[in-house]
Amino acid sequence: xxxxxxxxxxxxxxxxxxxxxxxxxxxxxxxxxxxxxxxxxxxxxxxxxxxxxxxxxxxxxxxxxxxxxxxxxxxxxxxxxxxxxxxxxxxxxxxxxxxxxxxxxxxxxxxxxxxxxxxxxxxxxxxxxxxxxxxxxxxxxxxxxxxxxxxxxxxxxxxxxxxxxxxxxxxxxxxxxxxxxxxxxxxxxxxxxxxxxxxxxxxxxxxxxxxxxxxxxxxxxxxxxxxxxxxxxxxxxxxxxxxxxxxxxxxxxxxxxxxxxxxxxxxxxxxxxxxxxxxxxxxxxxxxxxxxxxxxxxx
Numbered sequence: 001x002x003x004x005x006x007x008x009x010x011x012x013x014x015x016x017x018x019x020x021x022x023x024x025x026x027x028x029x030x031x032x033x034x035x036x037x038x039x040x041x042x043x044x045x046x047x048x049x050x051x052x053x054x055x056x057x058x059x060x061x062x063x064x065x066x067x068x069x070x071x072x073x074x075x076x077x078x079x080x081x082x083x084x085x086x087x088x089x090x091x092x093x094x095x096x097x098x099x100x101x102x103x104x105x106x107x108x109x110x111x112x113x114x115x116x117x118x119x120x121x122x123x124x125x126x127x128x129x130x131x132x133x134x135x136x137x138x139x140x141x142x143x144x145x146x147x148x149x150x151x152x153x154x155x156x157x158x159x160x161x162x163x164x165x166x167x168x169x170x171x172x173x174x175x176x177x178x179x180x181x182x183x184x185x186x187x188x189x190x191x192x193x194x195x196x197x198x199x200x201x202x203x204x205x206x207x208x209x210x211x212x213x214x215x216x217x218x219x220x221x222x223x224x225x226x227x228x229x230x231x232x233x234x235x236x237x238x239x240x241x242x243x244x245x246x247x248x249x250x251x252x253x254x255x256x257x258x259x260x261x262x263x264x265x266x267x268x269x270x271x272x273x274x275x276x277x278x279x280x281x282x283x284x285x286x287x288x289x290x291x292x293x294x295x296x297x298x299x
Contacts, residue, residue, distance in 0.1 A: 105292030119149035139291035141217035232259015
C-alpha cells in the first residue's frame with residue numbers, strides 16, 4: 001500500500017428486547033521501527049493492561065439502551081444531517097487485504113466524519129456520526145489509499161458502496177483477521193494473516209430471504225442479555241443489508257453473524273439472512289475480531 005499505509009442486528013437490536021452491550025475495548029499500539037499502527041480489540045476486558053505502547057482506549061458503557069439513537073438524538077448538531085449530492089461509488093470486485101492477509105481499518109478521530117464521492121475537496125456526500133447508533137466507535141474497512149485520501153467501505157445501502165475520506169480524519173490500523181463465508185457449502189472460514197485458524201458450519205439465509213453476497217465488514221459487537229437465546233452469547237453487526245428486508249423489527253435489515261439456540265440447523269439454509277454459527281464459535285470470534293474486520297460472502 002506504499003509508505004502512506006498505515007466486529008440482521010441494526011433493526012435486530014429491538015428484537016433483543018433488552019439492553020445490548022457494546023463490549024469491545026480498542027487498544028491502539030505502534031510497532032517499533034515505524035510503520036502502520038496495529039489494532040487489537042478484546043472482548044469485555046475487566047481491566048485493560050497498562051503498557052507504554054497504549055495510545056488510546058475506548059469502550060461503550062454496559063447495559064446500553066436498546067434504542068440508543070432515540071436516546072441521544074438531542075445531541076446531534078443540525079449541520080450534521082446527512083447530505084446527498086451525488087452517487088457514491090460502488091466497490092466492484094476487490095479483496096481488501098494485502099498479500100500477507102492483513103487489511104487496514106480507518107478509525108475515525110472526531111465526532112463526525114465527512115464522506116466524499118471523489119478524492120477532492122468539495123461538498124461532502126454525507127456525514128457519519130462517530131459513534132454509530134449502537135454506540136460503537138466508527139471503524140471502516142479500507143478499500144484503497146492515496147497520499148491525502150482514503151477510500152473506505154460504508155455501512156450503507158446499496159451493499160458495496162464506498163466513499164472517500166481525508167487521510168488526516170482517521171488513524172489507519174492494521175488487522176490480521178478476515179472471514180470468508182461460502183453459502184452453498186454452509187461454511188465460515190477465519191483467517192489470521194495467510195493461515196486458516198478456524199473452519200465451521202453455518203446456517204445461512206433461506207431462498208426467500210437470502211444472505212447477501214459481497215465484501216462487508218464488522219461494525220458492532222453485541223452481547224444479548226440471554227446467552228442461550230436465539231442470537232447466542234454474541235452477535236456481530238455487519239455492513240451488509242438484506243435485499244428483502246428494508247425494515248425489520250423497527251430498523252433497517254442489517255445482516256449479522258451470531259450464535260444460535262438451534263445448533264441442529266447448522267449446515268442448512270434456514271435464516272432470515274443472518275449467518276449463524278455454534279455458540280462456542282461465536283465466543284471464540286468475540287475474543288479476537290476487531291471492528292472493521294473484512295467479511296467476504298460468496299455463493
